[in-house]
Amino acid sequence: MEFTSIAGEQKYAALVRAAAEAIIGLDFDGTLSPIVDDPAQAHIHPDAGEVLLDLASQVTAIAVITGRPARQALDLGGLEEVGNAIGDAGKELYLFGQYGNERWTSTHRRVIGPRPPTGLASFERELPRVLRRADAADAHLEDKVLSVAVHTRRLPDPEAAFARLLPLVEELAARHDLVVEPGRNVLEVRSAGIHKGTVVQRLTEELGAGAFLFAGDDLGDLEAFDAVAALDKEGLPTLLVCSASDEENALVARADVVVHGPEGVLELLRQLTADARSLRA
Numbered sequence: 001m002e003f004t005s006i007a008g009e010q011k012y013a014a015l016v017r018a019a020a021e022a023i024i025g026l027d028f029d030g031t032l033s034p035i036v037d038d039p040a041q042a043h044i045h046p047d048a049g050e051v052l053l054d055l056a057s058q059v060t061a062i063a064v065i066t067g068r069p070a071r072q073a074l075d076l077g078g079l080e081e082v083g084n085a086i087g088d089a090g091k092e093l094y095l096f097g098q099y100g101n102e103r104w105t106s107t108h109r110r111v112i113g114p115r116p117p118t119g120l121a122s123f124e125r126e127l128p129r130v131l132r133r134a135d136a137a138d139a140h141l142e143d144k145v146l147s148v149a150v151h152t153r154r155l156p157d158p159e160a161a162f163a164r165l166l167p168l169v170e171e172l173a174a175r176h177d178l179v180v181e182p183g184r185n186v187l188e189v190r191s192a193g194i195h196k197g198t199v200v201q202r203l204t205e206e207l208g209a210g211a212f213l214f215a216g217d218d219l220g221d222l223e224a225f226d227a228v229a230a231l232d233k234e235g236l237p238t239l240l241v242c243s244a245s246d247e248e249n250a251l252v253a254r255a256d257v258v259v260h261g262p263e264g265v266l267e268l269l270r271q272l273t274a275d276a277r278s279l280r281a
Helices: 006-017 048-056 070-075 079-088 120-133 158-175 196-207 219-233 261-280
Strands: 022-026 061-065 092-097 102-105 140-143 148-151 178-183 186-191 211-216 238-244 257-260
Touching: 006 211, 006 238, 006 261, 022 196, 048 061, 048 079, 048 092, 048 261, 061 196, 070 079, 070 092, 070 102, 079 092, 079 102, 092 196, 120 140, 120 148, 120 158, 120 186, 158 178, 158 186, 178 219, 196 211, 196 219, 211 219, 211 261, 219 238, 238 261, 257 261
Parallel strands: 022 061, 022 211, 061 092, 211 238, 238 257
Antiparallel strands: 092 102, 140 148, 148 186, 178 186
């Protein structure tokens, strides 16, 4: 791992001291699982279950916060089994899907979520016309029930197609009272009012957290970074971790620590677990 400043090292040390009161927030794609062309194949890193189970013994709770549907994220790598093991050990794993609209915990062990937002069905009916206008008719559409994602990754020039689509999709979404969340060669269209930052705020209040770490990799994690930065201003020990890649580095300038992909994230969590355990020994 690479600290972005001396202050980053100091913040890590403070988080280790407050680990017993900490919530560990983690994005899924690009943070716990690699980015791949087919979203349905983005399986969690094979070491993640063991690392998370060990980490849970040293912190208040772990929360995976993702734009994916909660059930899909649970299934892509056995997070449900990991959560059950964490719950059986008297700790808590949270899984927030669709940017916080869905919730699963290792205590209740069922997904709770709202109905699809008004306007999403009509948006999807009009979307093919917009794709044709942007010369992106072959973009991959991922129906997440509560949202829809437009992936340009499989197109001949993903970045150019993304740039053409962004203003057109934003215009269409606005007409249906929906918002657009840009990501790595993907545009996610969903209802307004809740995002990863909202989850950070609510979870901190709900659990009375005394510290917060959040690790993410993409533009969809910016609100979570903002929420953790606000906690830092309130005096809580915090740490912002960027899972950087050659494809996206939007969070590097905001991070206290930069690691390389899911492997780097897990190595950081291993180190945090070892340091917290050593301090409490």
